[in-house]
Structures are given as structure tokens and as C-alpha cells.
Amino acid sequence: MEFDPNRFKVMRKALGFSQIALAEALGIKQGSLSDIERGKTKDVSSAIKKILAELYAINIDYLYNRSDAIFETKSITPKLPETDAMWVAYERFKLVPLVSHRAQAGFMAGWGDDEYLDDLPKIPWEVDREYKGTYMTFEVSGDSMESDENPRESLFEGDLLLCREVQKQHWQNKLHIKKWDFVMVHREQGILVKRIVQHHTEKGELILHSLNSYYEDFTVKLDDLIALFNIVDIKRSMRR
Numbered sequence: 001m002e003f004d005p006n007r008f009k010v011m012r013k014a015l016g017f018s019q020i021a022l023a024e025a026l027g028i029k030q031g032s033l034s035d036i037e038r039g040k041t042k043d044v045s046s047a048i049k050k051i052l053a054e055l056y057a058i059n060i061d062y063l064y065n066r067s068d069a070i071f072e073t074k075s076i077t078p079k080l081p082e083t084d085a086m087w088v089a090y091e092r093f094k095l096v097p098l099v100s101h102r103a104q105a106g107f108m109a110g111w112g113d114d115e116y117l118d119d120l121p122k123i124p125w126e127v128d129r130e131y132k133g134t135y136m137t138f139e140v141s142g143d144s145m146e147s148d149e150n151p152r153e154s155l156f157e158g159d160l161l162l163c164r165e166v167q168k169q170h171w172q173n174k175l176h177i178k179k180w181d182f183v184m185v186h187r188e189q190g191i192l193v194k195r196i197v198q199h200h201t202e203k204g205e206l207i208l209h210s211l212n213s214y215y216e217d218f219t220v221k222l223d224d225l226i227a228l229f230n231i232v233d234i235k236r237s238m239r240r
Helices: 006-016 019-026 030-037 046-056 060-064 105-109 115-118
Strands: 091-100 122-126 135-139 159-163 182-186 190-200 205-211 218-221 225-235
Touching: 006 019, 006 030, 006 060, 019 030, 019 046, 046 060, 046 122, 046 182, 105 190, 122 225
Parallel strands: 091 135
Antiparallel strands: 091 122, 135 159, 159 225, 182 190, 182 225, 190 205, 205 218
8 A cells, every 4th residue: 555645644743743843853854754745756765764663653554554552552642732741641641842952942942932842853762651740851962971881881872861850949959969850941051961960059059070081070060950850761762
């Protein structure tokens, strides 16, 4: 059977993506994605199919009218995107907004804007229960969290981090710095992925540490942060 562009569009909406968001997630231009949905493209590339299958659990047979199930696991009811991570009906997965490396500059301005957050691509995370709170996925940029001494603790460029927001009312209390590493959204320095080695509650300061010995520790003021997240899980590509 031939590729069905209408089913591709249904699949996109089932994921809660706009054309812009899905195009970014697939690494193509919005115009190219629009051509797919309008039937101007006879098929999609093997790279796109791989991303859809591996990151979003899409049943590729659905796109060719060989199956009525959109997802590889239990099928879900298509729904519109939500500001926060949204629960879907298929088993043990949570769709979480993704802030890719290219989207990080926009995130600083868009945080707190429901429309901006709605338009972010979302990726599934397998979980063992329904977690409470606000969750985001951040893509690691740079090598500051790569460690030669403790490679198992390293975070590599391209890693995807599942992060839970630490609400501002808790910043004045001692953070659980021995349990978590953190993602911080700094007003001037952007998105920082670091280990907090000291939290001076009386000064409202954090001393941040990189696992890469090339980088020195430095201090940030909590008042200069837009948002703060615990890193609770990681996805790592095995590509070389």
C-alpha cells in the first residue's frame, strides 16, 4: 500500500504537534512537512520513519494503511497540546515538551507563555507512575558535564534530560543537591546544566560545578534565575 498523507496529518495531531513543532523535531523545514501532508511527497525518508518509531512510538504501518493503530503500544485518542506534559492513554508513557539546543534561546523568553509552551514538540518518556508537577525535556549542549574520572555520571551533548520544575517557593529552602543534578534557566547565561555543590540560603546563592575539570566552579544568584529543574531521567542516542 502507498503512503497516506492524511494519516500522517492525523498522526501529527495525535502527538499534539503543530506543523512547526513536528518539523523541528524531525529536522526538516515546515514547508517540507506541509508538502508531505498535502500529498506532494510520495513517501517520507527512512530517517523520518526512524525518529517517529524510536522517539514517538509511532506504528509506521499506520501511515501505509496496513494498521489502524497509530502507536506501537495501546492506541490513544488524539488531543490538542497542553501547556504542561500531558498524559496519554497508552501504557506507562508521558509526553513532555522538548527544548532542543536550537530552541533554548527562545525558551528563556517563552517560559510562562502558555501559547509558546503549547507549540513545543513533545517526546514520550516511559514512567512507572503518574508524576506530579511541571516537566520539561532539555537537550544537553556542550561538554561541561563530561567527566573522565566518573564517565557513568557524564552528560553528553545531545542527551535528552527529563526535568521536574522546582517551584520558586522552595528555592529559599535547602535544595536536595546530593540527590539531583540541575538545569537552571539564567537571565543572562541561558540554560545551564550543572551540579550544585553549595546552596547558601542566607545569601540566595548557588555554587555550580561542571564535571569536566576544564571548567571552574562559579556562583549564581537565585534572583537571576528564571526557572530551576531537577534532572530525573536521561535519554541517550547510541549513534557515533
